[in-house]
Amino acid sequence: MTWLITGGAGYIGAHVARAMVTEGESVLVLDDLSSGEPTRLPEGIGLIQGSVLDGELLKRIFAEHSVTGVVHLAARKQVGESMEQPSRYYQENLGGLATLLEAVAGAGIGRFLFSSSAAVYGNPDVDLITEDTPCVPMSPYGETKLAGEWLVRAAGRAHGIATVCLRYFNVAGAAGPELADTGVFNVVPMVFDRLTRGEAPRIFGDGYPTPDGTCVRDYIHVADLADAHLAAARRLAGGATGDLTVNIGRGEGVSVREIVTLIGEVTGDTTPAVVEPPRPGDAPRAVGSAALAERELGWSARRRVREMVESAWRGWLLHHPEARRH
Secondary structure, eight states: OEEEEETTTSHHHHHHHHHHHHTTOEEEEEEOOSSOOGGGSOTTOEEEEOOTTOHHHHHHHHHHSOEEEEEEOOSOOOHHHHHHOHHHHIIIIIIHHHHHHHHHHHTTOOEEEEEEEGGGGBSOSOSSBOTTSOOBOSSHHHHHHHHHHHHHHHHHHHHTOEEEEEEEOEEEOOSSGGGOOOOSOSHHHHHHHHHHTTOOOEEEOSOSSSTTSSOEEEEEEHHHHHHHHHHHHHHHHTTOOSEEEEEESOSOEEEHHHHHHHHHHHHSOOOOOEEEOOOTTOOSEEOBOOHHHHHHHOOOOOOOHHHHHHHHHHHHHHHOGGGGGO
């Protein structure tokens, strides 16, 4: 069978594509290249440049290629940006998903894997988030992911499509330096960027109800996340029916201050962080249980936080050689 990976040239998408190809899966990538890089893709993978908002393009792809399953990662994903541009997030994330699902149903494709997010939970007052924890998203981004899950499940029921939704937590690291995250939107590359420019790392808020006052997150290595997608795809390919929604995380909380300290150890630059006002939409604590993913997919995270930071730093140095001087 052949999997279409939307957003497959992005940071996460390229890791998923490589993991699936390495394990013998046939893969085709659709990406508008707004943030994706074709050079991330393994040699031989077909790349079509275009948007999931283009229904006619999707129809042509499904008519011309033997696609039997879809892995949907293409989306806007920055919480802060979504607070400033909610209409854009709803249009691209939900509108694109609706257009894609319509084309999938029209082509008779029966397997759909949706990239969701722990942002659907918002700010639950629990130590460990399970899939039964109520979803009260705090940002338009989280709202589009939650509504996206609803849409995926509804389309699955209406058209006989087996679906899996993966709610993943904070992603970091790289399977190889060439696959590293080149954006400066997540905490690890944000700290790298500040240190490279000779500036102090920033911590957004230190008055949260957590042990050191900074936000606590569940960090997962992007290679582990790619393995989770592969496990979910194989579940779908193996004849699974209905829908499944699972958390993808490590079940271990790490504070922002702890991450900044670890980055200092890895890079050798221990410039003290400066504290700035908290950002809207940030939850104090978000740590997830991955017990259901282990039970249903046979998957669990294997890589530690230090490995995430070390691999991310190697990737940062490849793309920012000037950082070696600091």
